[in-house]
Amino acid sequence: MKTFLSLLLFFTIGIATIQAQVVHGVITDSITKEPVPFANVTLLKKDRGVSCDVEGRFEFDLNDEKDDLLISSVGYENKVISPKDYKGELHIALVQKALALNEVVIDYKKKKYSGTKRLGLSRKYKVQKSIPFGTEFCSYIENSEYKEGKVKAVYLDLKKEKEFDYHASYNIRFYEYDELEKKPGKELYGQNLIIYPDNKTYELKIDIDSLNIAFPRNGICVGVEVINTRYEGKLKSMAVIAPRILFTHTERKLVTWSRYRNKEWKVDTTKSQVRNDFVNAMINIDVVTEK
CATH class of the missing domain: 2.60.120 (Jelly Rolls)
Structure with missing residues (x-):
């Protein structure tokens, strides 16, 4: 009985962890290494996302989404991040557009x-x-x-x-x-x-x-x-x-x-x-x- 309850608790926690996957990180300029404030982080295929704070940091609850992330900001080239890269804190560098x-x-x-x-x-x-x-x-x-x-x-x-x-x-x-x-x-x-x-x-x-x-x-x-x-x-x-x-x-x-x-x-x-x-x-x- 104890074994059954332990397994049930293990699977319940595992499912909850998957469903509550949270991605967090910081977005910076690829040259200056300074943060990019208010950059956008959104799912590529769905209209759901967040904005970075003034220090370029973000936290995004994926809700078990397998979609890519689109990272963008004024004056920078867009960048797409694959789900396989969602490990630990993400450090994302954006490249400035040619038109400055x-x-x-x-x-x-x-x-x-x-x-x-x-x-x-x-x-x-x-x-x-x-x-x-x-x-x-x-x-x-x-x-x-x-x-x-x-x-x-x-x-x-x-x-x-x-x-x-x-x-x-x-x-x-x-x-x-x-x-x-x-x-x-x-x-x-x-x-x-x-x-x-x-x-x-x-x-x-x-x-x-x-x-x-x-x-x-x-x-x-x-x-x-x-x-x-x-x-x-x-x-x-x-x-x-x-x-x-x-x-x-x-x-x-x-x-x-x-x-x-x-x-x-x-x-x-x-x-x-x-x-x-x-x-x-x-x-x-x-x-x-x-x-």
């Missing part, structure tokens, strides 16, 4: 520019959305003058969430517009731009004039990645994230995309449920263009 910040900085001081223009979708018939951690939504803003310039500021309309589970931070990202694939293309800025919004109803202005981010002739794609910089441990699913982000009704324009932790972009322009319109992300920018 200093390669996209132009000597703007020698150029003459127009006055500041506000570009983006109109602010009417707004739609409130609670965006989960790990999701990035992105909006294409066209350049009707087809002149090069630079982006001076980004604007988001936010709505206070009275009852919520978590308070979000944002990572603001910038991309070329890929006219062939008709979606966001190469990164224009290779560093994190972390913003800590208040949970209130207001227009959030993000001043980026000093970053000298290019405004290409064919327009720009601006992304907002909703990230966790405040909470540790396993977070609840189906959580309400504050503040809410306002989208807007438009005519049929496919100018919004979303993705989970740097995976493939998916069109996220949706049909309105209350109007004969479509819903798109309402990201506005201030720009100056060459005279």
